[in-house]
Amino acid sequence: MAYDAALKELSALLGDALTLSKSDLDLHGRSESHFPPTPPDAVAYPTTTGQVSELVRICARHGCPVTAWGTGTSLEGQSQAVRGGVVVDFSRMNRVLEVNQADMDVRIQPGITREELNRELRATGLFFPVDPGANASLGGMAATRASGTTAVRYGTMRDNVLGLEVVLADGEVIRTGTRARKSSAGYDLTGLFVGAEGTLGLITEITLRLQGQPEAISAAVCGFERIGDAVAAVIDTIQMGIPMARIEFIDTASVRAVNAYAGMEFPEKPHLLVEFHGSDSAVAEQAEAFGAIIEDHGGSGYAWAQKPEDRSALWTMRHNAFYAILALRPGCRSVVTDVCVPISRLAEAVEATTADLEAHGVTGPILGHVGDGNFHAILMFDPNDPEEEARATAAASRMVERALKLGGTSTGEHGIGIGKRGYMEQEHGAAWSVMGRLKKAMDPGNIMNPGKLVPEPD
Amino acid sequence: MAYDAALKELSALLGDALTLSKSDLDLHGRSESHFPPTPPDAVAYPTTTGQVSELVRICARHGCPVTAWGTGTSLEGQSQAVRGGVVVDFSRMNRVLEVNQADMDVRIQPGITREELNRELRATGLFFPVDPGANASLGGMAATRASGTTAVRYGTMRDNVLGLEVVLADGEVIRTGTRARKSSAGYDLTGLFVGAEGTLGLITEITLRLQGQPEAISAAVCGFERIGDAVAAVIDTIQMGIPMARIEFIDTASVRAVNAYAGMEFPEKPHLLVEFHGSDSAVAEQAEAFGAIIEDHGGSGYAWAQKPEDRSALWTMRHNAFYAILALRPGCRSVVTDVCVPISRLAEAVEATTADLEAHGVTGPILGHVGDGNFHAILMFDPNDPEEEARATAAASRMVERALKLGGTSTGEHGIGIGKRGYMEQEHGAAWSVMGRLKKAMDPGNIMNPGKLVPEPD
Structure with missing residues (x-):
């Protein structure tokens, strides 16, 4: 078996929290997408930052790859250990460490999922808005710079992570950012680790911005003859500064799939689904202004729902879309x-x-x-x-x-x-090799999620 | 003279656009703050990215320091060439290159100032919201991660730069980011250069997000007995999701200074100045909601001004504060x-x-x-x-x-x-040495604005 010596030391460190069982390796080798499975050599379930640091120190000594795992819902194979080694499953580091209500921020461990976090926040009047669809872990969402349906209003993970604790490739633990809302104190290391897909270090703690739960939420669905009309309506809405909390497009094929799957009867044409958050009167004003805009662009079947149960019905189309499509x-x-x-x-x-x-x-x-x-x-x-x-x-x-x-x-x-690694050079040109240079400076042994994102080291 | 050989080559490259005149060196050695002057060995006025790239190549060969200069309004000595060498003044690279109205973005050269940019945008219905007070260059604002009065609503430069063109320490030119609103394609290099204060490269082009000019603007000023009451009112306002475009605090001493300087008669107590942007009715609703909150916290003298001339009068207090204070x-x-x-x-x-x-x-x-x-x-x-x-x-x-x-x-x-370099270790701990590692990877010769931000190289 590869990395025998490393696994022996890891086993001494972690005991039962290191597993080599085939079923666990298989489970951590799969992907939600179409990539072939790549079972790792071991799966670790650390419970503390100290353990993660020790684990990485051991792996660094042995040149053993380390790949982070949240819920395994990434779509481009980010959590697959394509060069073997250890997968670090953060599901046992899933606590809320500190909620600061007045500052509207929260410090968490990376293994907590989006839905768990919002359940824990419910009584505070606050919520975490980034919603990629899957019930992903926040560590995974930070590492892949996730966004989703609400980014148009609340931004992506880039905009909502205030600070991190990170275990570097040599096992050193650093903290980035502060609880202050902004800072000009040096390089934006937080922003460098967000979206680095675990290639620069392992995220062991996250401080997130939160939002106040809106007083009112209003949602609507609306059909268009052409996708171009729908997009033009959205552009006008943005330019007028009407703050949409979500604005989703689904094409005719998706509508057809949803109708078949969920017994709905939406007209078979492109649709927009929109949601507004705010005070009762603000939401009503926004709904009216949006209604006028979509009328200008030939939108039809426009109707508002403010009650939660009606809103859920409207969003059924969007939420069911993925499964409806696969069911085709x-x-x-x-x-x-x-x-x-x-x-x-x-x-x-x-x-x-x-x-x-x-x-x-x-x-x-x-x-x-x-x-x-x-x-x-x-x-x-x-x-x-x-x-x-x-x-x-x-x-x-x-x-x-x-x-x-x-x-x-x-x-x-x-x-x-x-x-998508094959497109990096085309997209970034010489800037891709700059990413490689940063990677080499941070992880000279190339043990952090190797085979991903940056060029192969020389 | 230091760097003679480099200056000779630079002179051949730039002709009149390289100056060694004492008055120009002195002008580019000063600071708006209290630091002693540090005139550079030469000042360059490039007009193209190609010239900047050649200039840096020459400096790299000779180990000659390169420090960027926008309008010289930085407050911590960022644009002072503390180790001599060449100051690169970007005032001749100050054009708007492309406005994309539907996408609400603009591509500019770094030397354009904030006020010039907004003048050029006036007819488009769009504006660039970040306002640090000084009429700084956008290149300087990006390099120092500037923010100012509107950050509470529109974010800082970190949030408003979509992409950059950068000349690296070896003269190579890279582009970061795209015109897409978000991306998960690799490390956030844009975010790494924003706030790097010219220590990783020279910014030669910037793509910025723009905002729609608001339909209505409403401003108010309000006195409080204690700073704690003013802050509590602001916390409540944020938690209720009332979107303030600006919310400024000035203390009793500042009010006294403004009264003396501008012949105003504000009560001598802490004040908040607030501004809302939106539709007529949204702004009115926000003003009313805010009024109720400040009443809860003992605010007094609260009055709204929607006409531009009345708003200007209200903001006089804030804008005059710096000069009023110096005039004390x-x-x-x-x-x-x-x-x-x-x-x-x-x-x-x-x-x-x-x-x-x-x-x-x-x-x-x-x-x-x-x-x-x-x-x-x-x-x-x-x-x-x-x-x-x-x-x-x-x-x-x-x-x-x-x-x-x-x-x-x-x-x-x-x-x-x-x-503030002396506080970096205290604030960041081991993360400061990570910044040093990144700097070394990007600028092994330590020619880009040396003596700033990161630890001295070994």
Whole structure:
């Protein structure tokens, strides 16, 4: 077995909290996406930062790879130990350490999930707004710079992490940031670790900004004849400064899937789903102003729901979309990919993608976070048909090239992992080798999640 | 003369755009703060990124320091060439390169100032909101991670820079970020250069987020018996999600100075100045809600002004404060310092500072961006009285120590430069040496603004 000496020392350190059982290795080798499984050599379940630090020191001495694991919901294979070694599962470091109500911040361990955190916050009148859909761990969300449906209003993880505790590649523990709302005191190390996908260190503590629970929430769904009309309505809304809390797009194929899956009867055309947060009167004013804008752009079937149960019904379409789409073809797998473009180019990017998928015979409903210019395609294939899988991945590849040509990025929120490393040079040019230089300075032994994000070391 | 060989090559490259005239060197050796002048060996006025790249290549070959200069308004000596070499003045690279109205972004050269940019944007219905007070260059604002009065609503430079073009320490030119609103594609290099104070490279182009000009603006001023009451009112306002565009605090000493300077008659007590941006009805609703909150906290003299001329009168107090304070003692100089703490600790930090200044006989009015927990003290001294200067700097030092103890940072917006490098280890611990490691990876010859921000290389 590889890394025998390291595993022996790790076992002495962690006891039962280091496992080599096949079922556990298999569980931590899988991915939610289409990548082949890569079981690690061991899985560690640390409970303290001190243990994580010792663990990394041992791995550093033996050149043993270390890959962090939250809930395993990343979509580009970020938590797969592609070079073996130890997967560090943070599920036992999942406590809320400190809530500061007046400052609207919270200090947590990385293993707590988004839903758990919001359950614990419920009585405080505060909530954590970033919502990538999956019930991911906050450590994973920070590491992949997650965002989701509410980023248009509340920002991404980049905007909501105030500070971190990080175990570096030599086992040293550092703290970045403070509880102050802003700082000009040196390099933004917090921002460097957020989105680094565990290649620079392991996040062992996070301080997050929180938001006040809104007094009122109002949601609506609305159909459009063309995606271009829907995007134009959103652009007008943003320019008028109407603060949307969520603004989601789902295409005709997705609507069809949801109707079939959930017995709904939405018209088969592109839809926007929108949500406003604020005071009763602010929400009412925003709903009215938005109504006028969508009328200008030929929107139809516009209706508001302020009661929680009505809102849930409206969001059913969005939340069910992923499962509804997979249910279109039982047994299929999918390349779940995302790109992000300047919003003025969004309609063009979506229309070109739709045409491309049709031309290449790929089934791939499209949905996304239209306020950010970010959209997803769920490109389905039969796992027993390599030719179809190749067509799906080729279509994903053309989506990226199109996004880059339009001034966008290869991924708005899913990250790089193993799925998108091949586009890094194209997107960043010489700046990609700068990332490699930073990686080498921080992890000269290349043990932190190797094989991801940066160029291979010389 | 030092760096003779480098200057000869630079002169061949730049011709008249390299100057060694004493008056120009003196002008680029000064600071707005209390640091002694440090004239560089030469001043360069490049007009293109290509020239900047060549200039840096030459300096790299000769180990000649390179320090960027915008408008010279930094407050911690960031643009002073403390080790000599070349100051690169970006005033001839001051164009707007591209406005994207639908995407609400703009690409600019770094030498354009904040006010020039907003003048150029006026007809577009958009504006750039970050306002540090001084009419600084955007390059300088990005390099020092500036913020100011509007950060509570629109964020700091960290939140408003989408992408950069940067000339690295070996002359290589890279681009960071895209025009997409968000990205998960690799390390956040944009965020690394923002706030690096020119120690990692020279910013030669910036893509900024813009905001829609608000339909209505409403401003008010309000007195409080105690700073603690004012802060409590602000905390309640934030928790209720009322979006303040600006919320400024000025202490009794500042009010006294403004009254004397501008012939105003504000009651001599702490004041809040607030501004709301939005639709007519939203602004009216916010003003009313805020009014109810300040009443709960004993605020008095609360009155709204929606007309531009009335608003200007209200903001006179804030904008005149710095000059009014200096006018208290003609001929004096000042240590202008800032710290930032969690807002729950702000009243305590301000009150302790006031008591400390009184105890040590330092005249130092306090004002600040209360929504961010950020405040400034203007600690005055007679330039011919070294003992008084020592007392002022000692008081500034205690402000920092107090801020760190309260969970805050040594600077919310002025940055490190030469003034606050001595606190970096205390604030960041081992993370400061991580900054040094990153600096060494990016600038092994230590030519980019040496003597600032990071530890001295071994």
